[in-house]
Amino acid sequence: MTQLALQPHFAIDAAGWCLQARRVPSPHHNERAAPDDISLLVVHGISLPPGEFGGPFIDDLFMGRLDPDAHPYFAAIHQLRVSAHCLIRRDGELVQYVPFGARAWHAGASSWQGREACNDFSIGIELEGTDETPYTKAQYRALAGLTRAISGRYPAITHEKIVGHCDIAPGRKTDPGASFQWDHLHQLLNLESK
Numbered sequence: 001m002t003q004l005a006l007q008p009h010f011a012i013d014a015a016g017w018c019l020q021a022r023r024v025p026s027p028h029h030n031e032r033a034a035p036d037d038i039s040l041l042v043v044h045g046i047s048l049p050p051g052e053f054g055g056p057f058i059d060d061l062f063m064g065r066l067d068p069d070a071h072p073y074f075a076a077i078h079q080l081r082v083s084a085h086c087l088i089r090r091d092g093e094l095v096q097y098v099p100f101g102a103r104a105w106h107a108g109a110s111s112w113q114g115r116e117a118c119n120d121f122s123i124g125i126e127l128e129g130t131d132e133t134p135y136t137k138a139q140y141r142a143l144a145g146l147t148r149a150i151s152g153r154y155p156a157i158t159h160e161k162i163v164g165h166c167d168i169a170p171g172r173k174t175d176p177g178a179s180f181q182w183d184h185l186h187q188l189l190n191l192e193s194k
Helices: 057-063 072-076 137-153 182-193
Strands: 029-031 040-046 086-088 094-096 102-104 122-128 162-164
Touching (some): 040 137, 057 086, 122 137
Parallel strands (some): 040 162, 086 122
């Protein structure tokens, strides 16, 4: 079986939801001012509590229901109103919080190639992980499959417009971190185009 055969195929419906994702609609989003101007994909890394994987807390944060008493770290972040379009868990499970045509609140203060407010024109994908922990093969395969589906729907998102949170908020954000293998992602994406 080839590396390509191991990559999942994703489809996006007319409403902007990935059919293969577990859907957890977040209230933390709004409409885009220019819904046809989606031209950037931002890769993030997240773990809650920091360095721990597999719990319900990322969903809880993006849904606005994070219990500040569940972990000391949560007291400082439980009131944040943030979301991403999707999360890819360590086992490759895809969770979607916001339809791709809507504006998720993932980038914060940001700019890319002279354009401010990247939430306005980007799609945010969180990977469950940390800057120092290697991401899993299942995550890379899911990210490559999802990226192909997204760029098929939004062709302005080329390989050059797939960036890290660190690239749009340098000095403020470091994710997905040094452990993220950009070359590996590009190899997986290039397999499909050959």
